[in-house]
Amino acid sequence: MEQQNVLVIGAGVAGMEASLILAEAGLNVHLVEKESLIGGQTIKFEEVYPNMECATCMIAPQQQDVLQNDRINVSLLSKVQSVEGSAGNFKVQVKKKARYVSLINCIGCGACYEPCPVSLGNAFEERMSQKKAIAVACPGALPNAPAIDPEACLRLNGKKKDCSACQEACGFDAIDFSQKDETVELNVGAIIVATGFDQFDVSTLPQYGYGKHPNVYTAMEFERLYAQNGPTEGELTLRQDKPIKSVGIIHCVGRKQEGYCSGVCCMYSMKFAYFIKDKVPDADIHEFHTDLCIPGKSHQKFYNELKDKGVHFCRFEDIKVSGQNGNLQVRSTNSDGKEKSTDTDMVILSPALTPPPDAEILAKSLGIPQDSTGFFSTQNQKLNPIDSEKEGIYVIGCAEGPKDISESVSQAEAAAGRVLSFLQ
Amino acid sequence: MxxxxxxxxxxxxxxxxxxxxxxxxxxxxxxxxxxxxxxxxxxxxxxxxxxxxxxxxxxxxxxxxxxxxxxxxxxxxxxxxxxxxxxxxxxxxxxxxxxxxxxxxxxxxxxxxxxxxxxxxxxxxxxxxxxxxKKKEIEINTDVLVIGGGLSGIEAALSLAGPKRKVHIIEKTDSLGGMAADLSQVLPHQGSKMDLIKKKVEQLESSEFVNINTFSQVKEVRGFLGNFEAVINTHSGNGGVEEKEIKIGAVIVATGFNLFDLKKNPIYGYGEADNVLNATEFEDMINSEKILLKSGKKPKSVALVHCAGRKEQGYCSKVCCLYNLKFAHYLRDHHPDIEVKELVIDWCLPHKQDQSYFEEAKDKGVDFIRMDELLKTKSTGDQIQIEFKTNDKSHSVSVDMAVVAPAMVPSEDTTKLADILNIPLDKSGFFKELHEMLDPVSTPMEGIYLTGCALGPKNIHESLTQSHATSGKIFSTLVPGRKIEPEVKVSEIKEDLCTGCQTCLSVCFYGAITTDSFKGVSVVNEAICRGCGNCVGSCPSGAIRSKHFTYPQLYQEVLDALR
CATH class of the missing domain: 3.40.50 (Rossmann fold)
Structure with missing residues (x-):
């Protein structure tokens, strides 16, 4: 490998871990992230199974280490555009969007949000709350500095060219409207793809009533609803401001359509039951599942614990959600064809994990194939589980397929091991 | 001053x-x-x-x-x-x-x-x-000891060995390859070519940077990251034991798994009824290409029974569903005249390509039967009757042969080895990782890493990944030519106050404290201590202090903050 530089695409839990190990070994890492913050999906979770640890507290030290490491060059709001060359000598073009906020000057005091005249739905919060055109995704985002959304900002979208409300409020000269999008060229010896996952669009399946009945939530919406730094500051309230007395959690949404089991939904669905029992101890909770896929060595214990707490587990072959006057009804059919109806205030849908929408574009740029599920394929047949079909390019975390944090971190460390073994 | x-x-x-x-x-x-x-x-x-x-x-x-x-x-x-x-x-x-x-x-x-x-x-x-x-710098040894010569150990050794890093691999049996070497074929999307495993063994055997010790076990390991000493016992052919000492910088534990003993629970009928086999016995049958009953006749029907030992052990072993599907595929492909009934509790098929393997088996005519609980397996003349419960109703099937899939359990030396290495076990009896989510291959003892089924049940794919993860960890911590800097804010023990009660030993998560039996006092190894302060708080005689959190420092600070 001629270049002692490595490109890591995606600054989620896998990308960060791979970067930190490579940097510790003395390599220079270019960490490219499409969002304005690092941490990926994990930072959206209040707590993670099975030990119910606070995810933000767990990840924050790692995020700090990444941002403070001299050997890791983090490019935010950035995407890989093209890749040429081969293992040992890749030439990569990265398109970096302007943030319009100087990361050197900004101290993250937040004085600029209030005066901004534009409000829009916050995608980080599944649009359950509003944010300003200049904002951080959520309290505690790292780096602790906002970014300006150029499509929403009146000055940048041309609707009010002289607006400088944020600039006037900033005491640190951190707002910089002169920043431009730029293209950066990198030379790297190896590439680690850690682009994560998306979620199955539950609104495509009308039998679940999502979008029709306001109290049918997706798993990610519920994660944010429960989060202390989320739109309700962790308070569990329904969209119609009703207290929660009964909840139905439906597993395997989109499993049939996608053609695979995502491996993590059973556990996080049970985590939701744990959350709800914690806040509303007498809530009546039903877990509607097909196969319980709980393969970790401590996961079955988690399941047993929930059963002891009185959570109902109900296996279904077929399921349907209907509603009337704000009340929901879950009708499930078991393997004998017997139908059961359960009344609930809230339904949470646990959708399959899917490849991120731009996986196809990235696959083309990198020259690596996707498999039939749309995730990147690796050389499983040759017992090289994280090597892509192209030498020098490794695929880790959910970019390779659905998996949990632990497996993603193992793969990240493994990718670092592969690169360092190749270099020795 | x-x-x-x-x-x-x-x-x-x-x-x-x-x-x-x-x-x-x-x-x-x-x-x-x-x-x-x-x-x-x-x-x-x-x-x-x-x-x-x-x-x-x-x-x-x-x-x-x-x-x-x-x-x-x-x-x-x-x-x-x-x-x-x-x-x-x-x-x-x-x-x-x-x-x-x-x-x-x-x-x-x-x-x-x-x-x-x-x-x-x-x-x-x-x-x-x-x-x-003051920060200290310690010289390091970059060599590595790998305990266990199965697939996980082999992969880690292959990844790490090189001109600047020697690897010692020790295996208690006579040959490398472990459990994986005995499998009839590796699972479909995990590579079907067994010669790949053989090739890895050959590669390892021919490497000048690898020292292979078969018939060997670890007797003792002492030291810390970058400076371990291990005593290895090798059994020679005549019953004698040869002892040698090696110096290494890191240790990888790759001791694999055992299978749940089906005789522990009579419901599986194993050892009682003829023609009830465990999964390895069936693998052997596939290898010999003869699927035969005890009577020498070919079975007309085979039941594949999932989840044996899951309830007893308290966890799902993850790989059994897939290898049962492998058996089903094999039977339908090579013996289409044999009827296959698969008794399943939950399908655990979490990999993106597992589901299609299941669908294919269904298309080949495998009869999948859902059971909530297995009740009994017994012999009824020539046949085996399996009774189970589904949706609160009892059912039964009769077949000529039953193959029972046992849970993966910790290998027999796990407790002993945990003791030698001073690393903890989890509630299931496997080695415990430092952090289940964020540090899955490390242990509280810096420099000792875990991979494969020593940590818990997993497939070949995941075991190989963890082996590369341990190598990633070692490559970045033990860099040839670099020194390591241990934590400076460590604990220290005042010998004249220490009564030798050893309370501190029991609370030290990192194994940094030992007893000086001659003086009858506890001793902190500053290279291992991470300064957590557990020992300071637990010491009943106030003999331990943390170098940057001394009593006067904390007392003065709190006094003013509250004043």
């Missing part, structure tokens, strides 16, 4: 002065005897601020520095390195958090100011008791 304390109050732009009267703070501090100078600065963490602090330390010949600013998470390191650059020991510094803990917390300016004054005063009185701590 002459004490010249410099106190610097950062305004953090408008953040601090908006809620705290900085001038009043400066005035209050100036009246303290111990303080040589007090100044405010707009933004201490900026380049100008750091330059200002450096000049102050040099010009004023400061002996201690207190900066009142933000959270230590933000800038403690920043200011400690300024001290270092200015020739002042960085541990003679204290950061006081008046932003998050005062300015951003208290709306009332007067109250916030008075709290800030208390906190800074506490910081000043604390720093007076700070000691200049």
């Amino acid at each position: 002459n004490k010249n304390i410099g106190v610097y109050v950062c305004e953090c732009g408008p953040n601090i002065p908006e809620r705290i009267d900085v001038d009043k703070v400066v005035q209050e501090m100036s009246s303290m005897d111990e303080v040589k100078t007090v100044k405010k600065f707009n933004l201490m963490c900026s380049n100008d601020g750091k330059k200002f602090l450096k000049e102050e330390i040099e010009k004023q010949k400061l002996s201690h520095v207190v900066v009142a600013a933000c959270s230590p998470k933000d800038h403690e390191k920043t200011f400690m390195s300024v001290c270092q650059e200015s020739g002042l020991n960085p541990y003679l510094f204290q950061l006081v958090n008046i932003r998050e803990q005062c300015a951003w917390m208290i709306p009332d300016k007067e109250e916030a100011t008075s709290k800030a004054v208390k906190y800074i005063r506490a910081g000043i009185h604390r720093v007076l008791y700070h000691n200049p701590l």
